[in-house]
Amino acid sequence: MARVVRFHEHGGPEVLRIEDVDVAMPGRGEIQIRVKALGLNRAEALIRSGSYIETPPLPSGLGLEAAGVVETVGEGVDGFAPGDAVSVVPPLSMVRWPAYGELATYPAELVVKHPSSLSWDRAAAVWMQYITAYGALIDIAKLRSEDFVVITAASSSVGLAAIQIANMVGATTIAVTRTFGKKQDLLAYGAGHVIASAEEDLGARLKEIAGPEGVRVVFDAVGGPSFEPLTAAMSRGGILIEYGGLSPEPTPFPLFAVLSKSLTLRGYLIHEIVRDPARLEAAKTFILDGLTSGSLQPVIARTFPFDQIVEAHRFLESNEQFGKIVVTV
Template sequence: MTASSIPSRAVRYHEIGGPDVLQLEHVEIAAPGEGEVRVRFAAGGLNPVDAKIRAGRSRIQLALPVAVGREFSGVVEAVGPGVDDFAVGDAVFGSIPQGAFADAVLAPASVVARVPEGVPLEVASGLALAGQTAWDALESQNLHAGDVIVVSAAAGGVGGILGQLAVARGIRVIGTAGAANHEWLRSRGIEPVLYGEGLRERLAATAPDGITAVFDQFGPETIEAALALGVPPERINTIATDASAHGVRNVGRGAVHPPTLDALAALVADGTLDVPIAATYPLSEVRAAFEFLEAGHLRGKVVVTAE
């Protein structure tokens, strides 16, 4: 270990498999270089795609060993040359390609944003990937007040944020979810519809004048129902399954965009956007965190925290 680096624990895996392949290992984190910050980890949001990659069920393949985690929040503990926008002690959140689930996170300053006062770090930790994914997907459809959209898995990490963003823009939102989440959806201005068998008929009854666009976070069930109802394929967006198999769109998050992160955090701060935390686990219990995530039927984000 060099004098400029610091010891850290990091969640990694060396083989494809279930949550049991996850290990909390000792690594070293370098001093921040040009344009970088080093953040003392406070919390990090789990994402379903990370579980799919680890299990070998994604088209995304990463070289082993894989350092786990993309979303994070924490406090800046060191800044590299050329960083003028952040200082030691700033509360920030952001996203990196991998390796965010560690005691210390090294990241380009260009992929982090400040956490506003009053926004818990656990909540901020789920905004950089899930939040911007929702934002970018919604932006891709050029919607306006009065449009009618369907959001599947509408109480989940991405779906819950996307639905609320749309409501704030005056769009009518129908959200599919389990019955246990219907009351929360109503509280956020989203009209709940039960997923599962009979979905097409329930959607037709709820929106008899038609559906403008569909945002899928669940899988083929939602896409097939939308196509059967005559929603044009180009107006259906999925991040949950192979879009090409259904001839629909696949717009997820683009490059990390700090102004979007600032806007999302501001919406949380003023109460427009509610990001529920389904459960929190310390880094040492990251296996249990992924087991909980992969069981499904969640409201909001699963988060790992510093010890």
């Protein structure tokens, strides 16, 4: 028996329950870990509320990120042994491979021996944010040192990861956040410029910073009306990569900006990296190198104990966090 978090109905954080369940042994090609820490993601709030891209049968587990110690190695798995310290790349399905529990099982190719310098909370805050940002900026956009890159929702864990990755290649980062409240923190964590979109003219500030050549890469989690000033400030042949939809307002299609500047607007999910073995290995190498050198340093917003998973989800939905929310087990 192990304690796991499940929900029996869709709803707010209060539907999450900690229950004692029998956890199956790992199958062929799988590894079971004893979880020490969990990284929380907005996708988990969405699946809990019934608005995620995956529809689970109920009751369901949830969770995409974990770090811990190898408990049991399934048949056909080499290179891992009980007691190894590991962290987990988010799987394609959190229903099939849920993280929220004392024991969690994953395909071996998603289990990584992370640098020993990482604490459990930081190890649980690595793979979702850094693979998401790496896939967009490095794998797809081929970000260069001479580029300007706009990063919206910049105080999120993915936003901060994107700033760090862009800085690794020498690009100029423009962090977009709603208000000036997080400006100094964003500058302290490496943002080259900060724009408060609710308190400044986004389009005017982008043109002021990037100049007449414009911004080649936009990494956006918001959508909504900001599409128009974002694309208006982009350079010819630029690319906007959309990985979220935080805005409750409709997202207009900026037809004339797209036509006149030959822009690429591209949807993106981490799944396209995770399901491609070659691209995933390249991502792991880049990220592990950054963690080892210190160029990539996970930012922890707040840590909660496992018994406070409901409170952790409430904080997740408050939008007050700066960085990653972690739950220790």
